[in-house]
Amino acid sequence: MDQPMVAPRGDMPKYGELLAEMGRQIGARKWLFMRRTFLLAWPGLIAVAAWFILQSLVEGGKGEITPAIDAWGSLLLWIFLIAGIFLGAPYYVILSAIFSIEKTIWVDSFFDGRNLDPKASWRIARRLFFPRVFLSLQLFLRFYALTIAGAALILSEAQSLPSGTTRRLARYS
Secondary structure, X not given: OOOOOOOOXXXXXXXXXXXXXXXXXXXXXXXXXXXXXXXXXXXXXXXXHHHHHHHHHHHOOOOOOOHHHHHHHXXXXXXXXXXXXXXXXXXXXXXXXXXXXHHHHHHHHHHOOOOOOHHHHHHHHHHHHHHHHHHHHHHHHHHHHHHHHHHHHHHHHHHHOOHHHHHHHHHHO
């Protein structure tokens, strides 16, 4: 029978080495790290600025709210709320996942002996986004969905039992 191939212990990095290298990679790319963080945060910054502008319009300087400003203000508030939910949240989730993949690529590329430039690592991370989503979905369906469905079925059946049955069953468990 064939034995699985395992790398010798000398080839595998130790935790201390891995953590030190992660710190060096992030430190070496701190400006890129800040740009990527700003890329994630700019919709929130625009929303906060728009909120302050909207508040100043609604208050009207004197604290009096005219009906026209109140109507436009509430319309703008609903537009920002809907745009934030349907555009901002998915934007943030997708970009943060891509950025997480890119950080892993930085460390992995060092241990592979190739130090990738930011454009190459960003391109690879974008290509790996959908395989990561499909793998996460597969893992959820294989290991969690059946368990959750079984628990929901058991709980729904327990609710349909007569009231004294659950107490009698609890005594025996």
